[in-house]
Amino acid sequence: MSILRKRLIDFEETLNDEKIDLITLRRLCFHGIPDEGGLRSKCWKLLLNYLPLTKQDWPDVLKRKRNLYNTFIEDLIVMPGETAMNGERVDVTMHDHPLNSNPGSKWQTFFKDNEVLLQIDKDVRRLCPDVSFFQQGTDYPCKAIVDVNGPKRLHCRVQHTVLRSANVERKGLGVTKIAVSVRKATEDYAPLAEGGEAHWEVLERILFIYAKLNPGQGYVQGMNEIVGPIYHAFACDPDASWREHAEADTFFCFTNLMGEIRDFFIKSLDEAEFGINAMMTKLCKQVKTNDHEIWLRLQQQDLCPQYYSFRWLTLLLSQEFPLPDVMRIWDSLFADEKRFSFLIHICCAMILLLRNQLLSNDFATNVKLLQNFPSMDIQIVLSKAATLAGKTLNTP
Template identity: 50%
Template structure:
């Protein structure tokens, strides 16, 4: 009964209370009930709507939802047309051809985009290989020939150039995964007449984002940020929302990246006032305040700097440290906290403190392995509870 009441409390807040004259959703209350125990897993619509509100995609006034959604979804359709369809086929002319050395030629831009596409293609094919969702097919939402434009370019190795895997110059951003050689994700065909894979949808979103943000472009690891968002929206229990999961994911991902883009920009750390380095420094400060002895043991005595483990934790919002269901619950708490990226650091600090006994008795090698491969046996409820304690102190 308590569980059903909790689900109803979400629906009352999000929908029924909007029938009042003011029609303004109490976002503070939404944050509170999400932060208390996360979103219910059994009702897949609640998390989908809650994230759209917490990531500032939906306005708090529900009377504005239809207009906002119509405009945003239509604009995304225009991005598909302008950035993929109309620019997908390069025509040759006497002045512009594949061997043209002009850096501003259409062909040069085409080749540069193919480098981005190649990296995106490699990354999205491997999203959460332990679940089948991203390798499942769905009906195409756009004209078949239009969808094939990106697929054809990604399959055209003649126009692809290898790119650097380590974008930050610090450490590998992804854990090594073992794949079934009999079902190679890398060899999976990218185009078919009977639909497209979920990972192809994610690739399309990331490519459009990169085109619209040339100063940042696509950075390896963004696929791990967008994956859980798309998963939640594409599994919405309400068809009318699920059908627009691609456009909604694009806008929520864009809003989220606007808040965390500095951690994907190594130049932001030149003055140590922003970016990933400053956040790792902040993590050390929090740990030192909570447990100075432990902080000195791993950071000073053993020399295990946060670059070796927390870089990935912070950059990918812990999306690679836990199974997807746990990641979704962690993001409920993180998104609902007004200082959510400070709360992320509290979660990271909690993870370290929970391992205190092993870290204090372990040597450099064992502690490095422990921190880089956080134990699966530790419940996230324990991690969140300790993080809330840290935040309250």
């Protein structure tokens, strides 16, 4: 029996139990989830606390959550000055107008929404420019949106812009900035014709609804990089009954994940126990412990972790590796019981694997090297990280 076949059987047996053993599931997922059979889709839903461990509860939970998401679409993605009555849209702007300064004005809400939507639209259109998936059409467009009588589609509210991929970095006192790189999209991120939706349009809706439901945090650049791999895993599930609800399932899994890493995206929480500065400090300490010479070299060059690891940690390495590698990395990250201690081990491994270059290069070259991590077999990186964590990583 091949190793892959043995692993598939182990996953299937674990997922078929009426009461799923989370410890066993985490152990299996840590070593990587096979691409076959939609295993990643189900495992991530479990590891991100969307699906309960008792299988008989799945149908009720999924039905309730998916219906709730449909309610969000109905309630939150509407044009100002319109309301639904008996299935028809009617004008209710008699006492409202675009210049109304009243905080309760639907027009004021509309204009504020558009400021957020403009950034979301730009970000989702340039997501993973080297992968055509997000520009392709989904088999399950939202009927309430694409139907000719439905609410206006979100992308219609913003202007079409020239799109390029981008990197997220800290900018002074602000939250983030976008440093545009030279990579350009190989496909056209144009909206599909009426009746259809591209996958990036679905992500735009997910992020917009998330921002509306979380006004204290809102949308922050980089969230598109977090939601993208989750949606890709769910939208590629070979089981149509799961694939059909990829949007709703992605929304709740993304929301749960953001609940764990939200401190990374809020500058006022940088110094919190799980804030981004604390994470970067842990990374520096681990580098110092495992290779004092490299740590000293970075110190001598004043090569602060903010120059490179802010993006690594905030976006869970989603911009440093190709999408398939990111998904493999996330198998281990989501399986991490201490979430996200293994992320620190991976980042440390990335630095240690560049030892020779870092010791011989000057400051400018090292900054460029760390900001543009060279192509490398992801299994090498993960094996090194597992060693740092005192674990052994099984090769597929």
